[in-house]
Amino acid sequence: MSTDVLDLIATEARLGAQNYKPLDVILSRGEGVWVWDTEGRRYLDCLSAYSAVNQGHCHPKILAAMVEQAKKLTLTSRAFRNDQLALFYEEVAALTGSHKVLPMNSGAEAVETAIKCVRKWGYEVKGVPEDKAEIIVCADNFHGRTLAVVGFSTDREARGHFGPFAPGFRVIPFGDIAAFEAAITPHTVAFLVEPIQGEAGVIIPPTGYFPAVRALCTKHNVTLILDEIQTGLGRTGRLLAEAHEGIEADVTLIGKALSGGFYPVSAVLSNTAVLGTLKPGQHGSTFGxxxxxxxxxxxxxxxxxxxxxxxxxxxxxxxxHDGLKAMRVNNVREIRGRGLMLAVELHPEAGGARRYCEALQARGLLAKDTHEHTIRIAPPLVITQGEVEWAVDTIEAALTQDLS
Known part of the structure; x- marks a missing residue:
């Protein structure tokens, strides 16, 4: 590494909170599926900023829309109306079939908003006694980093020394329909769940799980909240991942790719019953x-x-997926995925996924390890067949090289 790169890394370490451990690559430019570092080296981006850059880096049409709007009006707060909000409502509702839309900024804000709203719905519509509302969530979930969310996380690193935590959440195993049914009580107002658990390592539930969940939620008047912040907006080969199971959530959370990586934008998409409980002054956001x-x-x-x-x-x-499955690599335990949301899980004796991500970086491909033994693969949705084939060859070469 050059002295300039080392100086930038040292400055981050000296002045920044150490809440991330990034690969030691400093990116300065992006276009489509490719990014370049400060020294001009090119890399295939196989993380897409955790699926925020589904449309590819610096998409020219999104850039043009941003520049044009930035010249006219950027912020009014919701104290006044603006000429873009109604059009956004109309277009996102038509695309997703939503009855109500509540725009926020980050994905975590969308999750917190949904939690507030389903509790309110539980008290005012379902008739749950005050302060008794329960929300069912899954082990190994990832819904953000806010205090409420880490309170029901099963990740010890996420929870450690951040308590006390808010009550009202019941944790069950992901993909276990019997456990879900057993957890439902008269106080259950919602089930908050990812269609595919991304941070956990691209964990896909058994076939038929979500149709059974949908049926139980309908039977017991429980709001089904699908967190599609990572899985939504094309990542799995459908607009929303729920389409793979032929179901519809009562509340859907989207974010990340909702702005193509240009700006923090998220939204709660809902039926009228849930978001209809909100009245002026009860929830809001200056930038939302x-x-x-x-x-x-x-x-x-x-x-x-x-x-x-x-x-x-x-x-x-x-x-x-087919290319990864065809690799001749002894240290791969499993290949999982749906659409361009993929994972390569290594055997524990392989020595951890981080070092293979570093080997991939050296070969011009950027990916991210998770849960110690898994490499996540999630390139922008504009990737070509030739680029996929190059990526598979590169991954196979990195996984078979001697890292001892």
Whole structure:
């Protein structure tokens, strides 16, 4: 590494909180599926900023929409109306079939908003006694880093020394329909769950799990909240991952790719019953629904559809999955995935996924380890077949090299 790169890394270490352990690559430019570091080396991005850059880095049409809106009006707060919000509502509702939309900024804010709203719905509509509402969640979940969310996390690193935590959450195993049914009580207002557990290592539930969940939620008047912040907006080869199971959530959370990586935008998509409980002054956000965010989100959704990115994710995801399965690598335990949300899980004796991510970096591919033994693969949805084949060859070469 050059002296300049080492100086930047040293400055981060000296002045920044040590809440991340990134790979030692300093990126300065991106286009499509590719990013370049400060020294001009090119890398295939196989993380997509945790699926926030589904449309590819610096998509020109989203950029143009952002620049155009930034010249006119960026922020009014919700104290006044703006000319982009209603159009955003109309377009996202038509695309997803939602009855109500509540715009926020980050994915974590969307999760917190949903928790507040389903509790309110539970008291005012379902008739749960005050302060008795329960929300069922899954072990190994990832819904953000806020205090409420880490309170029901099963990750000891996420929880350690951050308590006391808010009550009202019941944790069950992911993909276990019997455990879900047993956890439901008259006080249950919602089930908050990821269609595919991303941070846990791209864990896909058994076939038929979500249709059974949907049926139980309907039977017991429980709100089904699907956190599609990572899985949604094309990542799995469908607009929303729920489509793979043929179900509809009562509340859907989207974010990340909602702005194509240009700006923090998230949204709670809901039926009228849940979001209809909110009255003026009961919830809000200074930046939520601002005109810049809405203009960017509208462009991000438009290119996703018009440029066939969702269909490409399904097609290239299948090709990527087949290529990974065909690798001749002894230290791979399992290949998992749906669309372009993929994981390579290594055997524990392989020595951990981090060092293989570092080996991939040296070969020009950026990926991220999770849960010690798993490499996540999630390139932008604009990836081509040739780029997929190069990535598979690169991954196979890194996994078979001697790292001792």
């Amino acid at each position: 629904g601002n005109p810049l965010a809405c203009a960017v989100a509208r462009a991000a959704l438009r290119v996703l559809i018009e440029e066939g990115m969702i269909e490409n994710a399904e097609r290239q995801g299948r090709h990527f």
